Amino acid sequence: MxxxxxxxxxxxxxxxxxxxxxxxxxxxxxxxxxxxxxxxxxxxxxxxxxxxxxxxxxxxxxxxxxxxxxxxxxxxxxxxxxxxxxxxxxxxxxxxxxxxxxxxxxxxxxxxxxxxxxxxxxxxxxxxxxxxxxxxxxxxxxxxxxxxxxxxxxxxxxxxxxxxxxxxxxxxxxxxxxxxxxxQRLEELSKSRFVKIFTAEYYYYKNYQPEHLYSIRKKYVRMIVKGWLKGNTFPAKALIKIILGKK
Incomplete structure (x- = not known):
């Protein structure tokens, strides 16, 4: 510089x-x-x-x-x-x-x-x-x-x-x-980072842009199904907890 x-x-x-x-x-x-x-x-x-x-x-x-x-x-x-x-x-x-x-x-x-x-x-x-x-x-x-x-x-x-x-x-x-x-590289994220990112995302759309919350939930459902099909249950469990507001 x-x-x-x-x-x-x-x-x-x-x-x-x-x-x-x-x-x-x-x-x-x-x-x-x-x-x-x-x-x-x-x-x-x-x-x-x-x-x-x-x-x-x-x-x-x-x-x-x-x-x-x-x-x-x-x-x-x-x-x-x-x-x-x-x-x-x-x-x-x-x-x-x-x-x-x-x-x-x-x-x-x-x-x-x-x-x-x-x-x-x-x-x-x-x-x-x-x-x-x-x-x-x-x-x-x-x-x-x-x-x-x-x-x-x-x-x-x-x-x-x-x-x-x-x-x-x-x-x-x-x-x-x-x-x-x-x-952009979800597969490289640790489990804790995955949870923090998507917890923040869900909170943001729920509280600041609720008009997009339905689309966010649809995205999560697709991620849940994709994880199950690949035999990876962690994303499904994490996203379901986030949607339900559980820790």
Whole structure:
């Protein structure tokens, strides 16, 4: 990354890992850099990291980044250009997992990936993932910050839901960013991650987009049947418990 970019960035690193790197030397070529090691064993996800950044940043805008997102200099340049003259509350890139655009997509269907969004301004029918998303500190403060309902999974859907609900403009920039999405590879998920992801998904649609709850249940039934046919009963048992609200 060019020094001209680094000198314009205030970086906040929130570490949910198992090793505390507080004593390590920090890069000196950013405008500022803050490292925080999370010692809260009860919450170790993106929500607590995003909330910390919201409270600590002195800037009007902040970008959310996961550690497995490959950001580009071009995207940062385009964000800087956009912030100079645009009346928006959020900016996001077009994010791809290999050849599939996973964000942003339509919010009016559970088959989101079939309806990717092109570059442009949106205030409805849009959702996406949070990594690479640039948010207005003013807007996020007005809505009370990041809800604790979603410690990790589906927090991004909630953010976009809030933006749509408040009729805020979301700018999609014509720049490709690459990110690995775990739900694209269900067979690689541990049982605990599977349960957490689909528990969050069901909770989100039940409480925030109930018009799609029937479609979610149909999807789960298909997954249950598919699992049974393959001799894998775990997804069926897990999804039935989620639908019935059992732990």
């Amino acid at each position: 060019k020094s001209s970019i680094k000198e314009s960035l205030n970086v906040i690193i929130f570490d949910n890992g198992s090793i505390n790197f507080s004593s390590e030397k920090k890069p000196s070529d950013f405008s500022s850099i803050v490292y925080y090691y999370n010692q809260n064993n009860e919450e170790r996800g993106t929500r607590i990291a995003y909330q910390y950044a919201l409270q600590e940043t002195k800037d009007e805008w902040f970008m959310l980044l996961d550690d497995d997102t490959r950001i580009t200099e071009t995207y940062i340049y385009k964000v800087f250009e956009e912030l100079g003259h645009s009346q928006v509350s959020a900016i996001c890139p077009q994010i791809f997992d290999k050849e599939i655009q996973i964000s942003p997509t339509s919010s009016e269907t559970i088959k989101n990936l079939k309806y990717p969004k092109k570059a442009g301004n949106y205030d409805e029918d849009i959702t996406g993932i949070s990594s690479g998303l640039v948010l207005s500190k003013l807007f996020m403060t007005k809505i009370g910050g990041f809800t604790n309902e979603f410690p990790l999974d589906y927090l991004d859907h909630w953010i976009f839901w809030q933006l749509r609900r408040h009729h805020q403009i979301i700018k999609v920039i014509d720049e490709k960013i690459y990110h690995q999405l775990s739900v």
